[in-house]
Amino acid sequence: MTDETAVLAPSAAGSERPAAEGGDRRQLWRSRRYRWDLRWSPYGFVAPFFLFFAAFGLFPLLYTGWAALHQVELTDPDAMTWVGLRNFTRLWDDAFFWNALRNTFTIGLLSTVPQLAIALGLAHLLNYKMRGSAFFRVAVLTPYATSVAAATLVFVLLFGRDYGMVNWVLSTVGFGPVDWQNGPFASQVAVSTIVVWRWTGYNALIYLAAMQAVSADLYESAELDGASRWQQFVHVTVPSLRPTIFFTCVVSTIGATQLFGEPLLFNGGAGATGGSDHQFQTLGLYLYEQGWVNLHLGRASAIAWAMFLILLLIAGAARLLRRVSR
Amino acid sequence: MRSLRAGKPTYVVLGVFTLGSLFPLVWTAIAASRNNTRLAQTPPPFWFGGNLGHNLSVAWTDANMGTALLNTVIVAGTITAGTVLFSTLAGFAFAKLRFRGRRPLMALVVATMLVPPQLSVVPLYMLIAELSWTDRLQAVVLPALVGAFGVFFMRQYLVHALPFELVEAARTDGASSWRVVWHVVFPAARPAMAVLGMLTFVMAWNDFFWPIVALTQNGSPTVQVALTGLGRGYIPDQSVIMAGALLGTLPLLLVFLVFGRQIVGGIMQGAVKG
Numbered sequence: 001m002t003d004e005t006a007v008l009a010p011s012a013a014g015s016e017r018p019a020a021e022g023g024d025r026r027q028l029w030r031s032r033r034y035r036w037d038l039r040w041s042p043y044g045f046v047a048p049f050f051l052f053f054a055a056f057g058l059f060p061l062l063y064t065g066w067a068a069l070h071q072v073e074l075t076d077p078d079a080m081t082w083v084g085l086r087n088f089t090r091l092w093d094d095a096f097f098w099n100a101l102r103n104t105f106t107i108g109l110l111s112t113v114p115q116l117a118i119a120l121g122l123a124h125l126l127n128y129k130m131r132g133s134a135f136f137r138v139a140v141l142t143p144y145a146t147s148v149a150a151a152t153l154v155f156v157l158l159f160g161r162d163y164g165m166v167n168w169v170l171s172t173v174g175f176g177p178v179d180w181q182n183g184p185f186a187s188q189v190a191v192s193t194i195v196v197w198r199w200t201g202y203n204a205l206i207y208l209a210a211m212q213a214v215s216a217d218l219y220e221s222a223e224l225d226g227a228s229r230w231q232q233f234v235h236v237t238v239p240s241l242r243p244t245i246f247f248t249c250v251v252s253t254i255g256a257t258q259l260f261g262e263p264l265l266f267n268g269g270a271g272a273t274g275g276s277d278h279q280f281q282t283l284g285l286y287l288y289e290q291g292w293v294n295l296h297l298g299r300a301s302a303i304a305w306a307m308f309l310i311l312l313l314i315a316g317a318a319r320l321l322r323r324v325s326r
Numbered sequence: 327m328r329s330l331r332a333g334k335p336t337y338v339v340l341g342v343f344t345l346g347s348l349f350p351l352v353w354t355a356i357a358a359s360r361n362n363t364r365l366a367q368t369p370p371p372f373w374f375g376g377n378l379g380h381n382l383s384v385a386w387t388d389a390n391m392g393t394a395l396l397n398t399v400i401v402a403g404t405i406t407a408g409t410v411l412f413s414t415l416a417g418f419a420f421a422k423l424r425f426r427g428r429r430p431l432m433a434l435v436v437a438t439m440l441v442p443p444q445l446s447v448v449p450l451y452m453l454i455a456e457l458s459w460t461d462r463l464q465a466v467v468l469p470a471l472v473g474a475f476g477v478f479f480m481r482q483y484l485v486h487a488l489p490f491e492l493v494e495a496a497r498t499d500g501a502s503s504w505r506v507v508w509h510v511v512f513p514a515a516r517p518a519m520a521v522l523g524m525l526t527f528v529m530a531w532n533d534f535f536w537p538i539v540a541l542t543q544n545g546s547p548t549v550q551v552a553l554t555g556l557g558r559g560y561i562p563d564q565s566v567i568m569a570g571a572l573l574g575t576l577p578l579l580l581v582f583l584v585f586g587r588q589i590v591g592g593i594m595q596g597a598v599k600g
Contacts, residue, residue, distance in 0.1 A: 041503035045419035048412040049472045056469035060446030077452045128332035138586035139344040147532035149553040150571035165370045209594035261534040301448045
């Protein structure tokens, strides 16, 4: 750092004596200001990030742990009563919490697995040389530009029990109507569909980017060995993409644990219960219900911590899995 | 990179995917152009009706869509401007400047990406309640004004796109840091700033969880919060809800129509470098 400063500061103070005394002083001042600028401006450039992060990221993060140990009501957030671990023990005995945890897991699985599998195939197709490739890429990404709110409201109609398009199609091919909103499993499938619809194209593009980085030599030698296109996909493309696949798995899992908007709005305006029988209430939704419907901010904080711990558990399991599979 | 020619089946399958991607959006417009009674019949409508204007105007007044759209433009615009500016500055510092604590600070930036937003939502709410910001737009804007992803994205870009010599040449000419940023960094970073700007705008426009928590009283909602309100009517009029969904989606679709290729490129670029 200091050596660079020395190189970069061109006229070190007092090295030469100009004719006028005033000019000398000005020169001195200018070079001092110059060195001061060099030294401190990097901190100035990174300061906004850290200032905002400290205020709206770090402070709340630490404070959540504190709030989870208190009884705090939304109606009067200043009045905090120490309750120790009671918020957590209550959660442990809370059937709705376990229900939400189970639902989050099922919906997460139902949305993440098809989403990534389809994305992989889609990326493979997009990787071919073809006419209109730019159009196809933009088209499959369009759902990404649609908000959770708008997308869910549309899918509520499409999945309507009596007049919805999905059931109409099913009935024309000879299946009975499915109660997409009240069936426990059916509703979770429907909620997952919204997630799959919104994020498949996005993941496909991430895979496509990784595919384009795979060396052509690998494919050539595979072709020389007589591998079919499908065999090339399985034995060359997928192994080369393993880091990217792992990355998307992590990101989608994190996204799945935080699922909130879809189950909130799939309820047809009935609130944060996640269906008449909590059949598609996720942890994110349960947190919202406890905090902003039932007004128990302390309990909401405890749920937030539980979610974080679950994420850490998943991350630990993923690491273990990676080490074993290597 | 290899590129085999696509056969007919590829076009067919991609066509099906395209249809699946676009159909719900097109159908939003179809449903918005019908009325509630028609939507409660089988088979569902597959083509446009004549009720679009009426539904749009009802959604506009009922859900206060004008205000909501304006609020969303303000929120998403400010967040985008702030994120792009601050990310470029920090990304430049991390990519090209040497200063004490650079490595640990960058590690801290990356670490903040791993923290789930739910973990801070309760205290954040208490904070904005303390500041009497509930229902004010700054409650949504300020926490989102910087982001680790942006810093990371700009750093990765500038490491390669901005030659050291350029910075040093400007320095030797006696340029102050701000002049270097203005005349060297910003021009070099412009493509990445554009991509980051579009990605941020899409994200900010569609953000749901925090706005719905922070803007509880529906005084000055964003489009997403307003849409939630539309669905909560006593007997919800589905065609009006669809009109509202259309209003909330159209601006972004227009952005997409114009900048779609750049956004695609940005996501793919971020994927490889991230």
